[in-house]
Amino acid sequence: MVKGIANVPATIVVPLDMSETSETALPVAKAFAADSGASVLLVSVVDVSTEFAAWMRDSTDTEDFEKEQARTQEYLDGLASQFDGANVQTLVRTGRPEVEILSVLDETPDPLVVMSSHGRSGFNRLLVGSVAGRVVGGAPCPVVVVRASDSGEPMPETRSIEKVLVPLDGSGFAEQALEAALTSLESKKLQFHLVRIPETVTWQTTPYAGGMANYQMVETYMDASRTDATAYLTEVAERLEGRGHSVTWEVRSGVIADEIVTAAGEQNVDLVVIATHGRTGFRRLVMGSVAERILRDVSAPLMMVRPEDED
Numbered sequence: 001m002v003k004g005i006a007n008v009p010a011t012i013v014v015p016l017d018m019s020e021t022s023e024t025a026l027p028v029a030k031a032f033a034a035d036s037g038a039s040v041l042l043v044s045v046v047d048v049s050t051e052f053a054a055w056m057r058d059s060t061d062t063e064d065f066e067k068e069q070a071r072t073q074e075y076l077d078g079l080a081s082q083f084d085g086a087n088v089q090t091l092v093r094t095g096r097p098e099v100e101i102l103s104v105l106d107e108t109p110d111p112l113v114v115m116s117s118h119g120r121s122g123f124n125r126l127l128v129g130s131v132a133g134r135v136v137g138g139a140p141c142p143v144v145v146v147r148a149s150d151s152g153e154p155m156p157e158t159r160s161i162e163k164v165l166v167p168l169d170g171s172g173f174a175e176q177a178l179e180a181a182l183t184s185l186e187s188k189k190l191q192f193h194l195v196r197i198p199e200t201v202t203w204q205t206t207p208y209a210g211g212m213a214n215y216q217m218v219e220t221y222m223d224a225s226r227t228d229a230t231a232y233l234t235e236v237a238e239r240l241e242g243r244g245h246s247v248t249w250e251v252r253s254g255v256i257a258d259e260i261v262t263a264a265g266e267q268n269v270d271l272v273v274i275a276t277h278g279r280t281g282f283r284r285l286v287m288g289s290v291a292e293r294i295l296r297d298v299s300a301p302l303m304m305v306r307p308e309d310e311d
Contacts, residue, residue, distance in 0.1 A: 007110045008184070009032070009036050009111060009112035009141075009184055011038055011108050011111050012032050012036075012040045012114055013041045013043060013104060013105060013114070014026065014041065014042050014113075014115065015045070015101050015113070015135070016043065016076070017045070018044065021116055021118045022116045022118075023116070024146050024147070024148045025116045025146045026079065027159040028114050028159050028161075028301050030083060030159075031159050031160060032161070035187050036184055036185065036187065039088070040083055041088075041104070041108065042076045043090075043092075043100075043104055044072045045093045045094065045095060045096075045101065046069060046092065046093070047095075047096070048095065072092045073092050097131045098135055098138070105139055106140065110141070111140075112141055112184055113143040114146065114301075116132070118132075118148040136276065142177075142180045142184065143303070144304075145291075145295060146302075147301070159270070159301075161185060161190075161271050162191055163192075163268070163270050164271045164272075165192075165263060165267060165273070167195045168195070168236065169197075170232050172307070173307040175236075176275060176307035177275040177305040178236075178273065180303065180305045181271070181303060189245055191247075192245055192248070193249065193250075193263065194233050194247065194250075195249070196229040196233055196250075197256050198222070198225035198229050199225070233250075236249075248267075257290045260293075261293055261298055264294070265297075270301075271300055271301055271303060273303040274290065274303070274304055275304075275306075
């Protein structure tokens with residue numbers, strides 16, 4: 001049984017920093033709101049240090065501070081008016097963005113975060129170590145990260161989510177990510193493309209050195225891995241088809257990040273869903289190199305799910 005299955009999102013939380021790059025998340029947030037029926041909360045944080053924020057609150061000369069808050073509120077109100085048919089609220093907070101965003105998530109029942117991979121800091125700041133990265137690492141809910149484009153092309157007003165790529169490694173961790181996608185988009189029938197990428201071994205990585213026997217042993221192991229992966233994906237596909245979704249799947253060989261990027265391009269997916277860790281355990285985060293590669297090379301949004309630990 002899969003642990004930690006996500007609840008249907010009640011609120012789509014969209015962090016914004018008054019930059020066009022952060023607004024890249026808005027069309028995707030609209031899609032999730034329409035498909036889940038969730039309300040939307042647009043959040044912006046007036047970015048000041050904790051000490052300075054306390055001083056501003058206690059100071060009698062707060063005119064500049066209040067002007068900035070009012071400007072931020074006006075900005076959010078303008079964006080809220082673009083959501084047709086959704087219940088949209090706005091919130092302005094003061095402090096460190098990642099701290100305030102995580103605090104909002106703790107206060108919000110059943111949230112789902114949709115945010116841009118970049119904001120005011122520009123395109124040279126990668127996910128890991130950025131506000132987006134810290135939110136992914138600390139959020140109690142799935143986080144959808146939308147790649148901010150630096151091409152200068154106009155942003156689409158809406159985006160549809162129909163086809164979803166889910167890499168699976170046979171663990172309950174990865175299946176929690178799959179379930180999060182199902183619950184977040186529960187009102188529609190989806191096209192899933194499942195991928196399993198068995199760990200590649202070579203004769204150098206076996207306990208023995210050299211000799212034809214090692215090559216044969218490796219080939220036998222890889223054949224067994226592909227057979228196991230095929231049986232597993234067939235079983236998961238049957239479960240999804242039983243819930244009314246259409247499914248394709250494939251077993252691939254190679255570097256995990258490279259194969260996910262290639263599969264996403266070949267299938268032209270609308271969303272990629274990954275767990276932040278998998279069979280290798282809690283301390284090996286997919287959030288690092290794999291997420292970075294997907295965000296750099298795949299135009300589809302990336303949903304990252306931090307699963308509960310397995311027994």
